[in-house]
Amino acid sequence: xxxxxxxxxxxxxxxxxxxxxxxxxxxxxxxxxxxxxxxxxxxxxxxxxxxxxxxxxxxxxxxxxxxxx
Numbered sequence: 681x682x683x684x685x686x687x688x689x690x691x692x693x694x695x696x697x698x699x700x701x702x703x704x705x706x707x708x709x710x711x712x713x714x715x716x717x718x719x720x721x722x723x724x725x726x727x728x729x730x731x732x733x734x735x736x737x738x739x740x741x742x743x744x745x746x747x748x749x
Contacts, residue, residue: 681730687737695738702731 687695706727712718 681726682733684733684737687733692738692741695734699731699734699738702727702734706731 687698690698706724709718709724709727713721713724718724
């Protein structure tokens, strides 16, 4: 799990790629859970939080860009 400070050092394209990766991983976990009991149920929470961090950093950049314009 990455910290927000680590995510802020990435550029926007890398953050978008990370967002896509996390969304796909969550989708796969949900599919596995629908078939049976997931191997590591704590991964849901970890991935959701990491996705939230990525989206927060992207939103901060968007807000800063709009405010400076």
